[in-house]
Amino acid sequence: xxxxxxxxxxxxxxxxxxxxxxxxxxxxxxxxxxxxxxxxxxxxxxxxxxxxxxxxxxxxxxxxxxxxxxxxxxxxxxxxxxxx
Amino acid sequence: xxxxxxxxxxxxxxxxxxxxxxxxxxxxxxxxxxxxxxxxxxxxxxxxxxxxxxxxxxxxxxxxxxxxxxxxxxxxxxxxxxxxxxxxxxxxxxxxxxxxxxxxxxxxxxxxxxxxxxxxxxxxxxxxxxxxxxxxxxxxxxxxxxxxxxxxxxxxxxxxxxxxxxxxxxxxxxxxxxxxxxxxxxxxxxxxxxxxxxxxxxxxxxxxxxxxxxxxxxxxxxxxxxxxxxxxxxxxxxxxxxxxxxxxxxxxxxxxxxxxxxxxxxxxxxxxxxxxxxxxxxxxxxxxxxxxxxxxxxxxxxxxxxxxxxxxxxxxxxxxxxxxxxxxxxxxxxxxxxxxxxxxxxxxxxxxxxxxxxxxxxxxxxxxxxxxxxxxxxxxxxxxxxxxxxxxxxxxxxxxxxxxxxxxxxxxxxxxxxxxxxxxxxxxx
Numbered sequence: 001x002x003x004x005x006x007x008x009x010x011x012x013x014x015x016x017x018x019x020x021x022x023x024x025x026x027x028x029x030x031x032x033x034x035x036x037x038x039x040x041x042x043x044x045x046x047x048x049x050x051x052x053x054x055x056x057x058x059x060x061x062x063x064x065x066x067x068x069x070x071x072x073x074x075x076x077x078x079x080x081x082x083x084x
Numbered sequence: 085x086x087x088x089x090x091x092x093x094x095x096x097x098x099x100x101x102x103x104x105x106x107x108x109x110x111x112x113x114x115x116x117x118x119x120x121x122x123x124x125x126x127x128x129x130x131x132x133x134x135x136x137x138x139x140x141x142x143x144x145x146x147x148x149x150x151x152x153x154x155x156x157x158x159x160x161x162x163x164x165x166x167x168x169x170x171x172x173x174x175x176x177x178x179x180x181x182x183x184x185x186x187x188x189x190x191x192x193x194x195x196x197x198x199x200x201x202x203x204x205x206x207x208x209x210x211x212x213x214x215x216x217x218x219x220x221x222x223x224x225x226x227x228x229x230x231x232x233x234x235x236x237x238x239x240x241x242x243x244x245x246x247x248x249x250x251x252x253x254x255x256x257x258x259x260x261x262x263x264x265x266x267x268x269x270x271x272x273x274x275x276x277x278x279x280x281x282x283x284x285x286x287x288x289x290x291x292x293x294x295x296x297x298x299x300x301x302x303x304x305x306x307x308x309x310x311x312x313x314x315x316x317x318x319x320x321x322x323x324x325x326x327x328x329x330x331x332x333x334x335x336x337x338x339x340x341x342x343x344x345x346x347x348x349x350x351x352x353x354x355x356x357x358x359x360x361x362x363x364x365x366x367x368x369x370x371x372x373x374x375x376x377x378x379x380x381x382x383x384x385x386x387x388x389x390x391x392x393x394x395x396x397x398x399x400x401x402x403x404x405x406x407x408x409x410x411x412x413x414x415x416x417x418x419x420x421x422x423x424x425x426x427x428x429x430x431x432x433x434x435x436x437x438x439x440x441x442x443x444x445x446x447x448x449x450x451x452x453x454x455x456x457x458x459x460x461x462x463x464x465x466x467x468x469x470x471x472x473x474x475x476x477x478x479x480x481x482x483x484x485x486x487x488x489x490x491x492x493x494x495x496x497x498x499x500x501x502x503x504x505x506x507x508x509x510x511x512x513x
Contacts, residue, residue, distance in 0.1 A: 006301045010321070013293065017325050020274060020286075027327025030146050034321025038301070041313050080146070 003042040010035060011072060029080035032073040039065050039072075090135065094124075095368050116226045118429055119463035121368050122456060125375020136376045148373050149441070151366035152434050153323030153333035158363055159225070159253045159431075160341020161356055175244055178407045179251035182422065183221050185403030186252075186396065187259060191217035193395040197388050198447070211267045212447045215439045216388075218259040219455045220396040222435065223252040224427030224466035231470045240416055241477040245424050245470055248404075253431055254338065260435050261287055261335035268330060269444055287331045291339025294322040298340065299347045306351045312358040332438050367430050374433045377440075378456055385450045392454040393461065400425050416479040424473035427466020428458045 014035055021028075043064075044057035065072040128135040194213035198204055228249040235242050265283035278286065298318040305311050322340055326333040341359075348355055404422025408414045436455035440448045462469075474480055 002303070003301055006297050009297060014321075014325070017328060020271060020278075021328045022269075022271065022273070022330070027149065027324045027329075029324070030149060030320055031324025031328050033146075034317050034319070034324050037313060037317030037320060041310070041317060 003045065007039055007042050010038065011070075014072060028074065029077040032077040033081055036061065036065060036073055090140075094128075094372060095365055115464055116224060116230060116427070116429070116467045118226065118367070118371060119460050121371035122375040122433065122459055122463075125372040126378055126456075127375075128372075129376030129378060131378060131380070141373055141376055144369065144373050145441075147366065147369050148437060149327050149333065150320060150323050151370040152438055153319050153326070153337040154359070154363060154366050155370075155430060155434050156257060156334040156337020157319055157341035157344075158359055159250065159257065160338040160343075161345045161359060162250050163254070163342050164345050164352075171243065171247065174411050174413060175247045176251065178244060178404075178411045178413050178417075179248040180255075181407035181410070182248060182400070182403040182425070183252050183255040185406060186399040187217040187221045187255060189399035189403065190220035190392065190395045193391055194388065197391045201384065201387055202447075204446075208446065211263055212439075212445070212451055214259060214263045215435065215451050216392055216454060218256045218263070219428075219432045219435050219451065219458070220392065220399070221252050221259065222256040222428060222431040223249045223400075223425040224429040224463065224470075225249055225253060225431065226429050227427045227466035227470050230467045231474065234471070235474060239474060239483075240479050241421065241474045244413070244417055244421070245473070248425055252425065256431060256435060257332070257334045257338050260438060261332040264330070264332050264438070264442065267442070267444065283329075283331060286329065287326065287335050288339065290322060290325050290329075290331070291336035292343065294318065294325075294336060295340045295343025295347075299343060302344075302348070302351070302355070304350050306354050308354060308358060311351065311354055312361065315355065315358050316362070330442070334434065334438065370430060370433060370437065374437055374452075375456065377437075378452060379449050380453070385453050388447075388450050389454045389457050393458060396458065397426060416477065418473075418477040418479075421473050421477060424470040427462045427469055428455075429463055429466065432459055 014031060017031070018028075040058040040061040042057075043061045044054035047057040047060070048054055064070055067073065067075040067078060125136075127133060129141070130136065130138050191210075191213045194216045195206055195209045198209035198213060199206060202209075228246050231242060232246060237243055237246070262280075262284060265287060266280045268278075268280065268283045270277040298314070301318065302311065302314050305314065319337065319340065322336050323333040326336045344355055345352060401420065401422040404417075404425060405414070405419050408417045408419075408421065432455040436452040439445050440452050442448070445451075
């Protein structure tokens with residue numbers, strides 16, 4: 001639960017940073033990737049408590065924060081992360 | 085085989101070689117590994133053989149940027165306050181003064197050279213000169229780690245060198261970060277563009293807020309895998325935030341490292357272990373790609389680079405002597421202890437690369453060339469320079485007979501012992 005609260009705070013911080021940054025910042029993909037790792041980790045730990053595989057949490061993090069839902073990870077950042 | 089795959093293989097091989105061969109070579113011959121990867125990068129890059137294409141290097145730019153944040157965090161992890169306050173203040177004074185002298189002398193010399201060579205105003209030349217000063221201030225952190233492993237921390241000279249190296253790193257990082265805040269491009273999307281001071285506060289806040297949140301996020305986690313994933317996420321996020329705002333990721337990384345090391349209780353060593361496990365591969369990525377992206381400046385770079393190397397040498401040796409003299413440490417450290425700080429490593433490349441990626445940077449290729457030349461000239465022998473300074477110092481000469489034997493001749497398991505004088509260390513600052 002603690003991690004989810006921190007994740008929500010981080011999400012708020014990222015939105016602030018995106019407001020202050022340039023239109024096409026070079027670090028957007030890195031920023032999104034870092035947030036996605038933390039989100040996937042937190043949701044993985046959360047679903048584990050319900051006896052579900054962590055992979056479900058990872059997929060859920062991608063779906064929730066990806067371009068189709070909350071768009072914390074924008075589509076162009078996903079494209080930039082293709083090398084990963 | 086694609087260039088990207090080749091780069092991945094190169095880094096993997098470099099890491100394997102460093103793990104297997106170079107650690108042994110480093111232990112036995114006091115040679116720090118690093119500059120050879122820089123040279124390899126130059127040879128494979130678009131300027132020489134073209135094996136690594138510009139597209140492949142562009143794909144690896146995020147990893148290079150990430151290595152900056154990681155490097156900052158690694159420097160911060162060495163600043164554990166309970167250990168720092170055990171040393172007397174004179175060590176910090178000496179280290180601070182010699183850092184400041186190097187920064188001032190190299191900056192001043194560079195301003196003069198830029199004015200003379202390119203006919204620019206002093207205000208225009210100040211920003212690239214300060215970056216050159218920051219590059220010059222940094223010393224080889226790998227070398228001091230090797231020396232501490234080899235000789236232990238008993239000798240006052242080793243302690244002074246250790247303090248000086250970390251002080252150099254902190255001053256270099258802070259200087260670069262402030263310079264990037266000073267020369268920050270306006271942000272037209274905001275109602276009012278932040279001032280340089282506000283950018284500096286934002287830069288510091290990314291590190292402090294990030295450090296506080298990630299301390300809570302990590303909790304008392306001790307499992308290495310989980311710790312690594314959370315730490316990697318934290319550093320990537322913080323590096324991305326700083327890069328997105330066109331600030332240096334080094335300062336937020338440094339603050340994150342300081343907060344994590346000072347607030348963690350039971351899992352401090354695990355955090356250090358998790359961070360260290362990726363430090364070397366990222367370091368090799370930085371050096372290889374740093375060498376590969378090197379482009380000769382269209383401006384005449386010989387004189388500025390030459391002046392940089394000479395001014396750095398003079399200011400390090402002279403500044404260290406002046407700092408020791410005015411703080412009464414000359415009888416312990418000797419007049420030439422500053423030679424130990426001549427080595428340069430990844431931090432110099434990191435600072436120059438950080439500046440190179442700035443959109444409105446002045447003379448970025450000259451600064452990058454100066455950093456590469458300095459690393460190529462000094463990195464391999466940085467540990468030997470330190471070892472020689474420790475052996476030649478009056479304090480080492482006066483103490484036990486064990487130190488009369490050159491460290492190279494001793495087995496690595498037997499640390500060189502030197503008595504710690506009751507008047508120079510041991511008490512609180």
